[in-house]
Ligand SMILES: Nc1nc2c(ncn2[C@@H]2O[C@H](COP(=O)(O)OP(=O)(O)O)[C@@H](O)[C@H]2O)c(=O)[nH]1
């Protein structure tokens with residue numbers, strides 16, 4: 001393993017240096033706050049000292065011992081071994097955690113740990129930690145939980161203020177909803193369409209290209225009937241063109257698509273052949289926040305070849321950690337149109353609003 005020591009003013013700065021040398025796979029072996037001779041006790045000038053390595057991840061060191069333990073096990077001991085394994089995992093987690101937050105003063109740790117529980121990215125958490133720490137140094141005092149939260153909120157507001165947030169303005173004629181299987185595309189389209197009809201008094205129609213399951217067509221038909229709107233079914237690009245022609249007098253056409261395994265690029269390409277993206281169209285990528293962040297990232301990357309306007313995040317009601325919404329928006333520079341928090345049509349739909357979403361993210365942090 002290659003190892004190197006870094007000294008920097010802040011953890012973020014140190015991490016940037018590490019990353020520049022070793023890339024994202026670098027492992028932090030130790031980190032310390034080094035206090036230089038200063039004045040005013042706690043607020044002496046502090047710098048961060050990080051030892052980073054690259055090649056074999058630290059976790060690997062634990063594994064050989066574990067493998068040995070499993071080899072020697074007797075059936076009766078299995079439960080015990082499993083318990084030990086869980087405990088070991090927990091310890092590793094704790095070690096990782098204290099290694100990463102070790103450089104921040106103790107009074108910051110509850111908030112940072114809370115944000116980690118929300119699955120906010122390390123990068124954003126460190127940014128928040130550094131910002132609060134910088135304020136503390138400047139004011140030469142400790143900060144209450146309340147004050148820390150306020151700083152975190154202000155920083156995140158600033159961080160995301162450049163991205164577009166908010167519902168569809170219904171100025172484009174075609175609204176196209178894309179995303180993996182079962183994330184809630186059809187339900188969400190019905191919710192948005194109901195708003196367009198009831199609140200904006202638009203003449204609406206639906207085209208579905210989800211022809212793989214009869215139930216999917218029936219599901220959309222049910223919603224369309226409730227809204228007294230026509231539905232066209234497009235099995236191929238010719239049908240799609242015909243449907244467009246038939247619905248040309250309507251104000252808004254909602255296009256429902258099939259959820260496929262979009263980790264496979266060919267399904268994304270199928271979409272491009274079926275739907276005419278050059279129309280006066282806005283496309284939205286629907287992601288369920290109950291999915292694993294890594295999987296969502298894979299999906300987003302497959303969809304970058306399509307003109308995705310904003311995200312729609314669904315099933316916010318089904319998870320306790322909504323950090324990944326923010327991680328994805330930041331990583332890809334894509335904002336959010338709506339988030340949904342239940343199965344009821346049309347009620348469980350909210351226009352994405354940064355302040356409201358941050359409130360959700362930070363709810364409960366004051367008791368952290
Ligand atoms: N809890 C919860 N369930 C949702 C939400 N949105 C959709 N669903 C449910 O997710 C399931 C799949 O929805 P559907 O619209 O058919 O997904 P599609 O395959 O992407 O079209 C249905 O049971 C929906 O009721 C949501 O915001 N919260």
Ligand SMILES: [Mg+2]
Nearest residue numbers: 185186210216
């Ligand atoms: Mg569907």
